[in-house]
Amino acid sequence: MPQPADLESLAIDIAREAGELARRRRREGVSIAATKSAIADIVTEADREVENLIRERLSAARPGDGFLGEESGAEQGESGVTWVVDPIDGTVNYAYGIPSYAVSIAAVTGAPVVGEWRAEAGVVFNPVSGELFHAARGAGTWLDGERLAVSAEPAEAGAMLATGLGYDPATHEGDLARIARIMPMARDIRRIGAASLDLAFVAAGRIDGYYERGLQAWDHAAGALLVTEAGGRIGGLDDIDGFGRRLIVAAGPGLFDELFRAARD
Numbered sequence: 001m002p003q004p005a006d007l008e009s010l011a012i013d014i015a016r017e018a019g020e021l022a023r024r025r026r027r028e029g030v031s032i033a034a035t036k037s038a039i040a041d042i043v044t045e046a047d048r049e050v051e052n053l054i055r056e057r058l059s060a061a062r063p064g065d066g067f068l069g070e071e072s073g074a075e076q077g078e079s080g081v082t083w084v085v086d087p088i089d090g091t092v093n094y095a096y097g098i099p100s101y102a103v104s105i106a107a108v109t110g111a112p113v114v115g116e117w118r119a120e121a122g123v124v125f126n127p128v129s130g131e132l133f134h135a136a137r138g139a140g141t142w143l144d145g146e147r148l149a150v151s152a153e154p155a156e157a158g159a160m161l162a163t164g165l166g167y168d169p170a171t172h173e174g175d176l177a178r179i180a181r182i183m184p185m186a187r188d189i190r191r192i193g194a195a196s197l198d199l200a201f202v203a204a205g206r207i208d209g210y211y212e213r214g215l216q217a218w219d220h221a222a223g224a225l226l227v228t229e230a231g232g233r234i235g236g237l238d239d240i241d242g243f244g245r246r247l248i249v250a251a252g253p254g255l256f257d258e259l260f261r262a263a264r265d
């Protein structure tokens with residue numbers, strides 16, 4: 001099996017190149033190519049082009065690996081490593097020119113199934129801010145040479161939280177009720193619009209806790225490793241609601257249990 005650090009450094013190089021391409025395409029203008037699960041769930045030409053670039057680079061460097069990407073689907077490998085890729089996480093931000101989007105690349109081993117795989121390396125790169133968060137299993141989470149740690153305990157004023165809302169209007173009532181349940185523990189709440197960045201910010205201690213229902217594998221594969229390698233906890237992945245949406249909860253050990261209880265239906 002390859003070393004996690006080798007997978008990490010390959011993912012770093014490819015994420016940088018992919019992020020720069022996304023940023024260049026954004027400057028040239030973006031058009032929406034199609035809608036997916038719901039009218040609000042969109043894909044741009046850039047999402048597809050960036051995923052193709054990542055896929056090509058990975059298969060040139062490690063031809064035996066598997067691939068699971070948001071735009072181009074799954075391909076089984078024979079090496080035991082699968083790359084789980086979101087070329088542009090935060091596509092709606094990207095389409096509207098809001099600079100909160102990221103390339104998310106993870107290498108996992110074992111069955112490429114949420115809750116079963118073991119994450120070996122993860123990278124989340126926002127090409128607009130230039131921030132590149134990265135982790136390799138057992139070696140911590142890093143940003144610009146600085147080792148990151150989740151917040152130990154929320155401040156007395158309450159927890160700084162983040163969440164996301166489902167694209168399907170049928171889910172809004174439940175999601176908003178959950179926010180109402182959670183607000184008493186919050187100092188404030190953010191809807192950043194890119195799950196990979198929400199998770200990276202938990203890892204960095206910028207946000208005390210994050211939860212969302214309905215994430216796909218590629219939305220959280222890299223970010224969840226950033227959180228656990230920074231001393232945080234991830235949970236809820238086996239909790240599926242009536243709409244088939246998986247829960248994810250991410251927080252430091254001081255907040256996790258309380259947030260998990262409140263975020264669950």
Ligand code: IPD
Binds near residue numbers: 086092
């Ligand atoms: C979305 C973002 C968003 C989250 C959605 C995701 P996409 O990913 O991460 O924050 O609320 O659940 O689908 O579609 O922009 O890659």
Ligand code: CA
Binds near residue numbers: 090
């Ligand atoms: Ca995504």
